[in-house]
Amino acid sequence: MSSSAPRMVNSYGNMISGFSARLTREELEAMVTKEGFLHANPDRILPLQTTHTPEFLGLHLQDGFVKGSNFGGGVIISMLDTSVFPNHPSFSDDAMSSPSAMWKGHCDFGASLCNNKLIGGRTFVNGNVGKSPPVDEEGHDTHTTSTAAEQFVKGEEMLGEALGTTLGMAPRTHLAIYKVCNDEGCVESDILAAMDAAVDDGVDVLLLSIGGVSIPFYADDIAIGAFGDIEKEVFVSCATGNAGPFSKMLSNEAPWILTVAASTMDRSIRAFVKLDNGVVLNGELLYQQKDFPSIPLPLVYAESSSNPDAALCDDGSLDGLNVKGKVVVCERDDFSGRIDKGKTVKDAAAMILMNQAVDRFCTLVDPHVLPASHIGYTDGTALTAYIGSSGNATTTFAFQGMVLGTGSASAVSSFSSCELSGASPGILKPDISGPGVSILAAWPPTVDSSSAMTGHSATFNMVSDTSMSTSHLSRIAALLRAVHPDWSPAAIKSAIMTTPDTLDCSSNPITDENHLPATYFALGSGHVNPTKAVDPGLVYNLTSDDYFPYLCGLGYTSKQVQAITRMSGSCDTVGRIPQWDLN
Structure with a gap:
């Protein structure tokens, strides 16, 4: 332990009564013996997990729901992430009213950058609260925040595609930004400090695109902090994670959190791959180069190379191989980035x-540094078979550009974490799915988007992950809060979960990455339908008291339950219920 580092890191008063500190094992063991001690958790470092999506979800500008909610006007949404690029046009305050008197926070971006849209900004990184401006140096939060709450920005696109007016799901909401992550990750004690501050500041909705491996709720600071938030009537939504489709890799499993999976929408940016044997493969490609050669180009697939990483196109794996003027085939995997392969x-x-x-079949649109068509596994099998049987394999690309109205929309993406919850298998997670694939939103011009826009600063970018879908759902929650200010977080969650779609745009069951009907362990209760959620007919409410017997039923001790709920009582007196009987 560094002797120069302060021992006390953060103190908490809203979600929990406690603090985070740098302690030796001997000091911790001594603290356990003190009166009033309940629980101590080791600090973890957690990873981070538009122009068309509002229309796709049925949120039209003249729709009664959207107009009735005043585009989320008056609702304050907090983002815990890498912060934002504050002077992006997506965060202007044109036609924005001042926040209500309930807002008690402050903005450390600087007086010239804070406005009626971006009303708050604070840094909570490594316990250094407010010691530096909370500027986004990664791009993640700028994109996530603008997905849902950006202002109307006309004529935006990415490499000439997805042209339109970008706007978030709730463009009149106010934003309070809490920087808790940097390039090393997100420290749990900092996350908890920001959650604590957000309640003090007066936010209505809290969004986290952060999560780790499944652990018991009493050891999960996000679960503990979220419980304190919902007690203060703050709605909390979190990403399910990007570790799919493998089992037991869910994040943010607590039933008081809205946990969101990622699915597709009805927009595709297409490029056909035409082989000289007449076979045409369906691909998606963002950079549709205007002067791309029309003649057949040689295909290169390095799978038979002596370098085992060559087929994956890992860094340095193709050194010495002449690829100039050719089309290189690369395999997607879960370890090297798709854009890095380009x-x-x-x-x-x-x-x-x-x-x-x-x-x-899960393909994505990425801002590659060269034209790169992403094809599915079946088409990839046909491609490699052709290369193996041909002594002179060639191909051409046929660019189609943006196509709307694709029938398989709402399919669950392969990267979206799924399967049984490890912390509470009797509770279905994720709760809901929303658009999270190939989402166009704001990007800091100071951060490399890795695109083909050489010599230009990209102010928008396309990203795919469950952070994007969580952002959509958070803003739908904000719209519901604006229309129904008397609804509790549990009531909003209920309205969303009891009104989703289970059929796609072709009236077929929503599918997964295998084109098979998606299970509820991948899809949750269905794909969000905000226009139905505003008038669900019936909502199921829960109070914090209802969770005490549920937590006891998980086999937790009374002290472990108290560490989550801050309630007195014991499991012997309150009782225990099976987890599937909650609500």
């Missing part, structure tokens, strides 16, 4: 990124 083959004419079996 950088490895940047001297080629183009890249074909093909799925391995685990991702099947």
